[in-house]
Amino acid sequence: MSQLFAGKNKSGLTRELIEALFPMFEEASAGAIAVDRQTRITWINHSYSQLLGLDDPAQAVGRPVQQVIPQTRMPEVVETGKPLLLDIMEHNRQQLVVTRLPYYDDKGEIEGAVAFVLYDDLQPLTPLVSKYRRLHQDLAAARKALARKARGTRYSLGDFVGASPAALEVKRRARLAAGRDMPVLLLGETGTGKEVLAQAIHTVSARADRPFVGVNVAAVPENLLEAEFFGVAPGAYTGADRRTRDGKFQLANGGTLFLDEVGDMPLPLQAKLLRALQEGEIEPLGSNKVVQVDVRVIAATSQNLEAMIAQGSFRSDLYYRLNVLEITIPPLRDRLADLGVLCEALIGEICEGQGLRGEITDAGVAALGSYDWPGNIRELRNVLERALTMSEDGDLLDADAIFKVLQRSRSRAVSAMVPRSVRPLARIMAEAEAQAIEEALLVSRGNRTRAAKLLGISRSVLYEKLAKMS
Incomplete structure (x- = not known):
């Protein structure tokens, strides 16, 4: 195995692990093999070549590993960089226990993989496998965190x-x-x-x-x-940088x-x-x-x-x-069932930046559900942030706190409407009536009896108009 890493700077943690564990793995195994980035076999020991029915290990070197071992998962390890520990592989009607490990070059790029066919008695290898798994997971997490920081992504x-x-x-x-x-x-x-x-x-x-x-x-x-x-x-x-x-x-x-x-x-x-x-x-x-x-x-x-x-x-x-x-x-109006979890997540983000401990009541969430959210989640965050700022009950957002902000949002939306072309009077009146009913329900927090009083009509008339609007 020494020639596999010959002349290379052994600075990668994964490579150091493989080199440290290799003698113990090989001693406890019925065969070992290594492949390069193109999954060509670069090395195979004598015991594995015998297990595969090859008279000479040199017959396999340079060949694609899948030609020699059709059921191998070595290409998967090379492609993903993830080890396959204590995996079962069938070859010539034999059930083989195989451990496959990736290794990297100095730049952290996948360089190839090694595999060991293990004996039935796996007890001596259990601590080694567990240690490798933990270290590999730590290394992968650290690399992912560094990569995410370098590329500037914030979301998963x-x-x-x-x-x-x-x-x-x-x-x-x-x-x-x-x-x-x-x-x-x-x-x-x-x-x-x-x-x-x-x-x-x-x-x-x-x-x-x-x-x-x-x-x-x-x-x-x-x-x-x-x-x-x-x-x-x-x-x-003209004016372009010289670089x-x-x-x-x-x-x-x-x-x-x-x-x-x-x-x-x-x-x-x-x-x-x-x-x-x-x-x-x-x-x-x-x-x-x-x-x-x-x-x-x-x-x-x-x-x-x-x-x-x-x-x-x-x-x-x-x-x-x-x-x-x-x-x-x-749009948010088509998944109002998510309002509760969205509010929890957004309030957490808002309060983390302002040193608050915000919370919204069930009535507050219900109040949010009465709005159509043209600005979607971005608008929802804005409403929650303004409600927290204006709240008279500390960090607790109830229906009153939400309705105060929603009424202002509705007023701004109405005042910002662009004049439209002339339309039939009946349509204009119907739209104005629908808008008046919607605003009355908003002010009355869904109480239809109170909404009817605000509109100056009976409750039965309100029900008739709502039925026509639906």
Whole structure:
């Protein structure tokens, strides 16, 4: 085994573990084997070659391991970097107990894997296996934490809060997206949590230890978008930096590029983005050199891209390139069952930053359920934050505290309405009546008798009007 690591700096913890444990594993095993990054056999001891029916170990060296051992899971270990301890493998009608361990190069990249076929008596190896498992878990956790800090991601799948059927379906599709290296299109109204979900998908994907780079297309001036995406060569235009400036594609190379509000991308840039996704290459502004890039794109929009395609403002070929796996995030009004857990999570975040100890009553949550939430979870956080600031009962949010904030939100929404074109008087009156009824119910906190009195009508008339509105 010494030649496997010959001439290499043995600085990686996993490699040090393997080298320290290798003599004990080999002594207690019925065979040992090693493969490289391409899962070609680089070394096999005599006992394992005999077990496989090979006269000479050299017959196996250089061959893909699956040609020699069809049932092997070594490619899985090399691909994921996760050990398979005390696994059962069947070979020539024999049940073999196999332990497989990955090892890394000096840069922390997977270099290959080793495996041991163990005897039936596993007792002597139990402490070694347990120690390796603990150390490997600690190492993986430390690497993940460092990688997350370096790439600036804040969210995991647990941060997409909700247990309603709609929220669970979003999480199911997100896990599906995380396990497949393909473009994802997130659809949903503003404030539904599209960036949270994009980061969560990246965090549990195979690219988790690589960069996550996000860009809001709508927030970048149109004349700067090309430079923002593809970078700038030295002196590309007057005033340009004399040094190369990397764009988002270069910064996200090997990782995930999140394109928020992709529907706001101008048509000329859409064509260049399509080429970058199809060819895996970009050309920085002012450069004649093509740069190879490997990025996984997650796009998001609150617009109807299919309608934009019909209008000619969004390319259909780019849409089909981005929309390989579509995840629609429902608006908050369609998953009001999640209000309780959302309030708990959001109040925790708000109070942590302000040194408060907030809490919301069941009546407070019910009051929130009477609102239609055009701003979704972003608006919900704003309402809770303002309610905590204005609360007269310390950190406790009851129905009164919530209704005070919701009434102001409703007033601002009504005053901000844009004048509409002339419509039939009957429709205008019907809408005004429906709005008056909704506001009366809001003020009366759902008490229909009180709402009818506020409107100056009988309760039976109110019931009739509600039935027509439903």
